[in-house]
Amino acid sequence: MASVIGAPAPSTGGGGGNVLKVGKVFRSVVLGVVGLFFLVPIVSSARFSFTGTTRGISFSAYSKLLSDPQFWSTLFLSAKIGLGTVLLTLLLLIPTTVWVHWKAPKIRRVMEALSLLPLVIPSVVITLGVITSFGSLPNIIMGTPVILALEYVILALPYTYRTLDSAVQALDIKTLVEAGQSLGASLRKILWWVLLPNLRSGVLGVVVLAFAFCLGEFAVASLLSFTTFAVYLVQIGQTQASEAIAFSLIALLFTWIPLSVVTVVFSRRSGRRKKGGALLAAAQLTSEVVDLAE
Amino acid sequence: MAVSPANKTDRFAEGFGGVNASEPLLEPSKGGFVRVLRYGTWRRFMGVMPFLLYLGVFLLIPALSVVVDAFRADNGSFTLSNFSVGFSGVYFESFKNSIQLSFFSAVIATVVGLLVALAIVASPGRTLRAVVTAGSGVFANTGGVPLAFSFIATLGNFGLVTELMTKIGFNPYNHGFSLYSVLGLTVVYEYFLIPLMVLIMIPPIDALRKEWVDAASSLGASRVQFWRYVGGPLLAPPLLAGFLVLFTDAFAAYATAAALTSGTIPIVPIQIGSLISGNVLVGHAHLGNALGAGMIGVVLVAALMYGLVQRRASRWLR
Numbered sequence: 001m002a003s004v005i006g007a008p009a010p011s012t013g014g015g016g017g018n019v020l021k022v023g024k025v026f027r028s029v030v031l032g033v034v035g036l037f038f039l040v041p042i043v044s045s046a047r048f049s050f051t052g053t054t055r056g057i058s059f060s061a062y063s064k065l066l067s068d069p070q071f072w073s074t075l076f077l078s079a080k081i082g083l084g085t086v087l088l089t090l091l092l093l094i095p096t097t098v099w100v101h102w103k104a105p106k107i108r109r110v111m112e113a114l115s116l117l118p119l120v121i122p123s124v125v126i127t128l129g130v131i132t133s134f135g136s137l138p139n140i141i142m143g144t145p146v147i148l149a150l151e152y153v154i155l156a157l158p159y160t161y162r163t164l165d166s167a168v169q170a171l172d173i174k175t176l177v178e179a180g181q182s183l184g185a186s187l188r189k190i191l192w193w194v195l196l197p198n199l200r201s202g203v204l205g206v207v208v209l210a211f212a213f214c215l216g217e218f219a220v221a222s223l224l225s226f227t228t229f230a231v232y233l234v235q236i237g238q239t240q241a242s243e244a245i246a247f248s249l250i251a252l253l254f255t256w257i258p259l260s261v262v263t264v265v266f267s268r269r270s271g272r273r274k275k276g277g278a279l280l281a282a283a284q285l286t287s288e289v290v291d292l293a294e
Numbered sequence: 295m296a297v298s299p300a301n302k303t304d305r306f307a308e309g310f311g312g313v314n315a316s317e318p319l320l321e322p323s324k325g326g327f328v329r330v331l332r333y334g335t336w337r338r339f340m341g342v343m344p345f346l347l348y349l350g351v352f353l354l355i356p357a358l359s360v361v362v363d364a365f366r367a368d369n370g371s372f373t374l375s376n377f378s379v380g381f382s383g384v385y386f387e388s389f390k391n392s393i394q395l396s397f398f399s400a401v402i403a404t405v406v407g408l409l410v411a412l413a414i415v416a417s418p419g420r421t422l423r424a425v426v427t428a429g430s431g432v433f434a435n436t437g438g439v440p441l442a443f444s445f446i447a448t449l450g451n452f453g454l455v456t457e458l459m460t461k462i463g464f465n466p467y468n469h470g471f472s473l474y475s476v477l478g479l480t481v482v483y484e485y486f487l488i489p490l491m492v493l494i495m496i497p498p499i500d501a502l503r504k505e506w507v508d509a510a511s512s513l514g515a516s517r518v519q520f521w522r523y524v525g526g527p528l529l530a531p532p533l534l535a536g537f538l539v540l541f542t543d544a545f546a547a548y549a550t551a552a553a554l555t556s557g558t559i560p561i562v563p564i565q566i567g568s569l570i571s572g573n574v575l576v577g578h579a580h581l582g583n584a585l586g587a588g589m590i591g592v593v594l595v596a597a598l599m600y601g602l603v604q605r606r607a608s609r610w611l612r
Binding site for chain 1 (some may be wrong): 339342363410416422426436441454567
């Protein structure tokens with residue numbers, strides 16, 4: 001978006017001149033009301049999880065859920081899918097991003113735009129397509145959660161690609177590779193001993209984002225009839241609301257904490273422009289791609 | 295990784311398209327272009343081939359197969375009947391509901407998000423700004439099942455807010471509100487749409503150049519005049535573009551609606567979902583594909599408009 005406006009102006013924490021001034025009352029009212037809208041559901045969930053619809057505080061919602069064997073088996077299944085997704089993602093994206101920055105920096109924007117494609121195609125439609133086009137594949141792929149991991153790599157791409165891409169960008173790949181080569185190291189050795197250690201935080205970001213995505217994904221899993229953690233949550237929600245709400249709260253906290261860590265770490269590293277979610281990136285990128293196309 | 299000899303590295307390191315006439319590296323004397331294509335482009339694309347292949351197999355093939363099968367009758371021959379069923383009756387209503395839901399939730403989020411972004415940029419405190427930006431980044435990526443349940447705890451039949459409102463004599467469920475309706479979904483969607491709009495609008499508001507603001511002020515512009523002639527026209531393109539992003543996001547959302555209404559609310563993603571789960575109409579095995587193709591169509595229109603807005607904006611501001 002910044003490119004639309006031209007050179008980004010220096011951020012003036014206190015607004016511009018006097019025409020841009022916004023009254024203090026207006027500010028407090030807006031931020032207060034909107035802040036309330038975001039806090040109340042969290043507070044309500046917390047209350048509901050402890051009391052249900054009855055009076056009195058109890059932890060029964062939590063303890064009941066924890067003693068349900070299906071809770072653990074679905075969590076384990078989601079974790080397995082998450083692990084597979086993370087490994088596949090790293091295997092696919094580390095060589096790709098390193099290659100793009102090393103040999104083909106000019107197609108960096110195009111690659112980033114491609115990585116945002118899954119945001120444009122609704123996941124319900126992707127699922128439908130998976131059934132239509134892979135329905136006849138052998139059972140070992142379509143009949144097992146393997147297909148979920150394969151598709152989650154795609155669906156998490158808008159988040160994972162950018163994370164790794166900005167981590168790689170922070171390195172001077174060309175110099176590192178050439179230094180390694182002049183010392184007689186093979187490319188594989190350079191990748192393993194030089195680049196990967198330097199990409200630690202980016203790799204960690206990918207692991208967190210992809211794993212959190214897999215734990216929370218519902219649409220594809222439920223439509224392909226796999227009882228993953230999120231699907232289980234909805235199933236118990238039909239009959240035991242307070243249990244489902246208790247775990248929604250925990251699930252939310254578990255996504256928010258790593259997400260905010262990743263947000264803070266990466267915004268500090270790469271400056272103001274990189275802040276925000278993948279959709280914002282999509283917004284910025286499309287403008288740049290349109291610019292390119294002209 | 296392809297193993298290329300070290301002495302070739304620097305040639306390819308210039309980047310895609312970086313090989314041009316000024317670089318006499320690939321025997322420019324004979325058929326430069328073809329040679330560049332052969333040695334340059336292909337080698338450069340080799341490294342991204344696995345990625346492109348993966349994207350092609352697991353994203354493009356499924357998406358294309360949806361569109362192709364939408365034109366297929368049960369016996370495999372070409373037909374348009376999937377569409378005539380898909381855009382009539384209950385399915386037409388679903389498209390209407392989906393578009394209404396996405397439109398209104400995006401409009402509300404656009405207005406509120408703009409106000410929040412304005413308030414944030416105008417606030418002197420750095421901490422507030424940092425907290426709101428980080429919070430928006432997190433909330434914008436919140437969605438799905440947990441969001442649905444936390445709103446059941448809030449505005450559901452026995453939710454905290456419902457209870458409080460009933461106590462003061464206004465039970466929203468007696469006044470036409472239901473969390474499990476299109477109206478209720480609109481409220482829930484704001485939870486991830488507003489933060490997204492805040493994130494989209496902060497940079498352009500930041501970028502309202504200080505000189506323009508100062509110039510307007512020193513020329514004696516009133517606040518209304520500033521927004522009418524300077525600020526408004528500058529913020530309109532990003533605002534509209536942001537609206538389209540939100541619209542697409544709301545239009546595609548499935549999990550929240552499915553968890554909230556147990557898959558009963560008549561919006562397109564839910565209808566496709568129930569067709570996938572086996573509620574197939576006899577004689578129209580590919581009806582779901584037609585609905586899917588319809589969704590892709592709506593998203594494409596939004597994307598096209600987005601492109602136009604951006605092009606307009608960049609031409610105007612260059």
